[in-house]
Amino acid sequence: MSANTETQSSSFDSIKWLVAIALLAAAVVGNYYYGEQVSVLYRAIGVVLLVIVAGVVAGLTDKGRRFRTFAKESRTEIRRVVWPSRQEATQTTIIVVVATALIALLLWGMDAILVRVVGFFTGLEF
Incomplete structure (x- = not known):
């Protein structure tokens, strides 16, 4: 049962990574495609939103969770440092x-x- 759960998790992680990469690609292509038609402000807002959504999707993967845990532990360690x-x-x-x-x-x-x-x-x- 454990191996089956890991296989499902890794396949869902692969899908999540593909979605995150697709969102980043959409940000780049959309910024290029709408370069002449839409103002810079709206394109920048769209790119920022797509990057944030891609980051959230990547953060939902196993590696993303491990990264968040590492970042929290690092912040705790930085607070312990005597400067x-x-x-x-x-x-x-x-x-x-x-x-x-x-x-x-x-x-x-x-x-x-x-x-x-x-x-x-x-x-x-x-």
Whole structure:
């Protein structure tokens, strides 16, 4: 019985996906077809409505339900995050900039020394 229910669900999901894709295609084709005959406002409203309806139909599928569950859980997790204060963010940024500058100077110095050492041994001046 469970396998039969899954088969029906997947076949209905396929139909729902086809309907959603057909609605999106209708939005594109309708916008193109009525480009000269209907004002931009009405075409935009029609496209937005068709996209919303296609989204609702896609949301009724198994993947759509899983996506909604994932989005709700993500929103809950975002609320749990402890964001740094402005002062903490500024201090961390300054530390990163200073550390990057120091490493850049160190690498520049090492490069200059290595160029001179290689030039000394090869007899080439750089």
